[in-house]
Amino acid sequence: MAIKMKPYVRQVVTGTAESHSVTVLKTRDLMDVSDEPVERGGTNEGMSPTELFESSLIACTNVISHKVAKKNGVNLMSMEITLDAGFNRHGVMLKEEVDLPFEDMKLMIEVTTDASDEEMDILAKELAMYCPISKMIVAAGTKLETQWIINRP
Numbered sequence: 001m002a003i004k005m006k007p008y009v010r011q012v013v014t015g016t017a018e019s020h021s022v023t024v025l026k027t028r029d030l031m032d033v034s035d036e037p038v039e040r041g042g043t044n045e046g047m048s049p050t051e052l053f054e055s056s057l058i059a060c061t062n063v064i065s066h067k068v069a070k071k072n073g074v075n076l077m078s079m080e081i082t083l084d085a086g087f088n089r090h091g092v093m094l095k096e097e098v099d100l101p102f103e104d105m106k107l108m109i110e111v112t113t114d115a116s117d118e119e120m121d122i123l124a125k126e127l128a129m130y131c132p133i134s135k136m137i138v139a140a141g142t143k144l145e146t147q148w149i150i151n152r153p
Contacts, residue, residue, distance in 0.1 A: 019043075050092070054083050060133040061107060068126040074119050076152065077112040082106070102142045107134075110149040120150055126150075 013027040015034075021042035025036045034049050036042025045053060058081045084106040091098035101147045113120065124146065128134065138144050 016071045022046075025048075048050055050087060054085055054105075057107065057131075057133045057137065058083055061127065062111065064131040065109070065111075065123060065127050068130065069115075069122050072119060072126075073115055074115040074123055079112075079115075080110045082108045082110075100141050102137070102140075104143040105137065105145070107144065107146045108149065109146065110151065112151045112153060113149075114153060117150075120148060124148055125133070 011027070013025060015023045015025050018024055021036040021040075022045055025032045033046035035045040036048050036053055037044050039050075052115060054058050058100075062079060065079065066076060068074075085102055086102060086104040088098050088101050089100055090096045111120075115123070128146070134144060
């Protein structure tokens with residue numbers, strides 16, 4: 001019997017401040033830690049909050065790309081995703097309010113596939129349509145550039 005997925009859900013994540021920089025994050029039956037690097041007063045136990053945010057774009061890109069590929073019969077043999085983000089730190093440094101902390105982001109997606117250029121164009125278009133993290137980033141005003149690097153076996 002197939003499990004019917006609900007189209008709208010509430011997601012709950014809790015965070016407990018273990019120190020001024022360490023936050024223990026919990027959701028479902030999972031736990032993670034966010035922390036600042038040593039040079040910013042942390043203990044480097046995990047990614048910083050902004051690095052977690054950036055990582056969520058990479059992870060969502062992976063998941064949605066693979067879902068779109070499966071839907072369209074595209075075989076993604078490998079995928080490597082790199083994000084280069086321009087981050088204005090004046091806000092987190094408490095110097096001044098920053099309306100758009102991430103002014104620009106460049107997402108580089110390198111895949112190995114035997115798919116045609118046309119199939120990969122569809123994948124890229126549908127990734128932009130369906131990735132909730134990239135949609136939120138673009139809606140906030142961040143310039144998000146996506147570059148596909150396609151390797152053929």
